[in-house]
Amino acid sequence: MEMTFRWFGSKFDSVTLNQIRQIPGVKGVITTLYETVPGEEWKKEEIKALKKEVEEAGLKISGIESVNVCDAIKVGAPDRDKYIENYIRTLTYLGEEDIHTVCYNFMPVFDWTRTELARERKDGSTVMAYTQAAVDKINPDDMFNSLKEDCNGFVLPGWEPERMAQVKELFELYKDVDADKLFDNLVYFLNAIMPVCDKYDINMAIHPDDPAWSVFGLSRIITNKEQLLKLINTVDNVHNGITFCTGSYGTSLNNDIVDTIHALKGRIHFAHVRNLKFITPDNFEEAAHLSSDGDFDMYEIMKALYDTGFDGIMRPDHGRMIWGEKAMPGYGLYDRALGAMYLQGLWEAIEKSSKR
């Protein structure tokens, strides 16, 4: 297991590479070219420059999160092959720079959805939260505006203002894309990119839909064990793998996280490990990573990863905002650093006790 830390680039992140480097055990970052538009081919020089910046700070690029998949590919538009070609060239450049893990998602219109970005907890920390009742009340067009004030001036991944200005058009684009069609389009995309992934040993790692159910009537296809098994069996190549995000699968209390990790043995390339606290089954908030602060047994989650031989990259996921930090919601330094240490502590204990 390799512990890493997500970093959005010096132009977008309040956290610096030097700070990340001081978190014990963290040697690599998960990053991206944040300004690229989905569908666009990444520029080789920009990848090289990013790599150089990270390496000069004494770190390395452990993986990319994300190379986003554009809507033409997701809806299966007539011109999708052109965009798949761009994606393949991007993967080629990443492979040439010795980058071997790429996270992506196949969610229509909205990336992850939260209804509050700064819910205050008893201890004064703030966390992102989700209430189905709030989603049911809101018009999707207003979703972005309702969150904007709480962004602390940062651009949220998947919620870029240019994209959110076109929400109506996006809904129109997806209106005939049911779950079967979306799945077929995902398979078409994966089959097209597997040769380049084989050539450069790139592990594609799909991020689950968050929350793990349909929001605003849009199709969701990566939400549970059955769907994941269907995906890895349909494109049965080790490079077609999973980002196991506990805070996303865990949004549905019907999902057995530990059992799902066992079922996906060998195909989890990237792990996002975080905890949730449920107020009711459809009202939850993002807790600290510590088991007792939320509803997940983090020891059992880490043990399942260990027992299935997980040797990929891991990162703490969304953290609380604490100690007066002003950062992108979910992506401050302090609580994620605490998370990284806690998860490494669990891992060390599991590893040592299993070798006794």
Ligand SMILES: [Mn+2]
């Ligand atoms: Mn995640």
